[in-house]
Amino acid sequence: MMQEETIAAVSTPRGKGGVALLRISGQDAVRICGRVFRPKSGKKLEEQPVRTAVFGTIGMPEPDGGFTPVDEGLATVFCAPASFTGEDTVELCCHGGILVTETVLAAVLSAGARPAEAGEFTKRAFLNGKLGLSAAEALADLLEAQTREQLALAHHGMQGTTGEKCNAIYERLRHLLASVYVRIDYPDEDLAELSEKELEQGFSECARSLRELVATYRTGHAVAEGIRTVLCGKPNVGKSSLYNRLVGRDAAIVTEMEGTTRDVLCETATLGRVTLRLFDTAGLRATDDAVEKIGVLRAREAIEGAELILAVFDGSAMPTEEDAALIRELQAQTAPVIAVVNKSDLAERKGSFPYYQSIFEHTVSCSAKDGTGIGSLAALTEQMFLDGKLDFREDAILTNARQYAAAQRALEQTERAVRALHEGLPVDLCCRDAEEAMQSLSELDGRGVSEELVSEIFSHFCVGK
Numbered sequence: 001m002m003q004e005e006t007i008a009a010v011s012t013p014r015g016k017g018g019v020a021l022l023r024i025s026g027q028d029a030v031r032i033c034g035r036v037f038r039p040k041s042g043k044k045l046e047e048q049p050v051r052t053a054v055f056g057t058i059g060m061p062e063p064d065g066g067f068t069p070v071d072e073g074l075a076t077v078f079c080a081p082a083s084f085t086g087e088d089t090v091e092l093c094c095h096g097g098i099l100v101t102e103t104v105l106a107a108v109l110s111a112g113a114r115p116a117e118a119g120e121f122t123k124r125a126f127l128n129g130k131l132g133l134s135a136a137e138a139l140a141d142l143l144e145a146q147t148r149e150q151l152a153l154a155h156h157g158m159q160g161t162t163g164e165k166c167n168a169i170y171e172r173l174r175h176l177l178a179s180v181y182v183r184i185d186y187p188d189e190d191l192a193e194l195s196e197k198e199l200e201q202g203f204s205e206c207a208r209s210l211r212e213l214v215a216t217y218r219t220g221h222a223v224a225e226g227i228r229t230v231l232c233g234k235p236n237v238g239k240s241s242l243y244n245r246l247v248g249r250d251a252a253i254v255t256e257m258e259g260t261t262r263d264v265l266c267e268t269a270t271l272g273r274v275t276l277r278l279f280d281t282a283g284l285r286a287t288d289d290a291v292e293k294i295g296v297l298r299a300r301e302a303i304e305g306a307e308l309i310l311a312v313f314d315g316s317a318m319p320t321e322e323d324a325a326l327i328r329e330l331q332a333q334t335a336p337v338i339a340v341v342n343k344s345d346l347a348e349r350k351g352s353f354p355y356y357q358s359i360f361e362h363t364v365s366c367s368a369k370d371g372t373g374i375g376s377l378a379a380l381t382e383q384m385f386l387d388g389k390l391d392f393r394e395d396a397i398l399t400n401a402r403q404y405a406a407a408q409r410a411l412e413q414t415e416r417a418v419r420a421l422h423e424g425l426p427v428d429l430c431c432r433d434a435e436e437a438m439q440s441l442s443e444l445d446g447r448g449v450s451e452e453l454v455s456e457i458f459s460h461f462c463v464g465k
């Protein structure tokens with residue numbers, strides 16, 4: 001499916017560099033580039049071998065048929081469907097100056113292309129069936145990757161493993177449904193049909209595969225999106241110091257004065273193999289200061305929405321009533337809590353560590369000042385959030401909330417189908433649930449999603465991608 005309009009954009013970042021790359025895609029890509037690019041061989045661009053870089057002059061086509069040279073560079077032609085977008089595509093390489101790149105783009109636009117929207121090349125690749133939606137999302141993650149794990153996960157996701165896994169379950173469901181429909185449509189024929197027991201077994205296996213897939217999101221989320229992590233504790237225990245150590249710079253103000261952090265700060269931090277969306281909060285304490293009061297309220301709200309709570313205590317001092325109050329408050333939370341017993345570098349550190357260890361399931365001794373114990377905190381967090389059995393280079397792993405929601409829906413619908421069969425309800429009733437599960441699966445990898453959602457997803461890409 002070739003889109004009517006030919007689009008063009010600079011695919012390399014704006015700035016001064018050795019070379020810049022422009023991408024032109026659509027049914028007129030070769031003809032348009034033929035007007036701005038003249039191969040040194042004297043032949044036309046259309047006559048050049050495809051997938052081969054050709055050296056030539058890039059210039060501005062003039063209304064009178066003239067040609068004003070702008071730069072020299074390379075052009076590579078890719079013919080549909082053997083290109084990234086699945087359409088005829090030309091990649092033009094010019095020198096990487098800001099003005100030269102802009103002028104080459106202007107030349108391409110004046111020759112008949114229109115500027116590409118954000119993510120439009122990838123959107124076209126998706127619409128032309130060159131990659132599934134989860135693979136396209138992995139490509140976006142690859143561009144954003146900040147850690148080795150995010151890179152490995154994104155690179156693997158681009159291979160389409162999640163789509164393949166969904167397809168396999170989808171096909172299995174389709175096969176099971178077909179056997180039921182054959183029986184309903186041709187009741188008198190002697191067709192090979194599955195017994196209800198076999199059907200139930202088949203749907204149960206699909207549910208098991210979906211359960212495994214859904215479970216991978218815990219790991220995918222911890223690596224790709226980041227665990228929503230809240231640092232809390234009474235004032236002066238070292239929350240901001242720990243925040244700064246984890247984010248790797250002095251983002252929060254550290255003083256000996258209580259009540260310095262008044263608002264909730266948030267940054268992304270890498271802890272071992274996991275990513276944290278880390279929130280530093282105001283110290284939890286009773287206060288008469290109006291601004292600090294709001295800070296404490298916001299801290300409590302952040303704790304409510306947390307996926308991991310790092311409760312910081314001062315290991316160099318004995319626990320106080322304020323610590324005890326925090327412990328009581330934390331016991332009512334559903335999110336897992338790690339007690340981080342800080343200031344281990346101070347001589348008195350042995351003091352309160354055993355006390356916290358006897359209360360919390362997870363306790364780590366550390367020093368935000370010199371970094372001792374951060375490795376243990378990382379190991380513990382990995383153990384809590386990563387499934388060690390998952391191989392980032394082999395397994396289908398869900399990496400975002402959209403994929404997870406679709407997989408979870410498909411799982412619930414398949415489980416409903418199993419239950420319906422188990423309870424002896426009419427077979428065609430369970431088929432409705434299975435059909436819905438197929439719809440959810442096709443949404444997961446993009447076939448069944450609305451145009452609006454597709455546009456929304458691709459709008460988060462950059463222009464030129």
Ligand code: GDP
Nearest residue numbers: 235236237238239240241254255343367368369
């Ligand atoms: P917050 O109020 O809980 O955010 O605590 P801060 O991070 O502002 O730290 C309060 C005081 O404790 C500051 O003087 C820090 O330098 C000090 N502090 C924080 N962490 C450590 C640590 O691990 N060891 C020592 N010796 N001092 C620390």
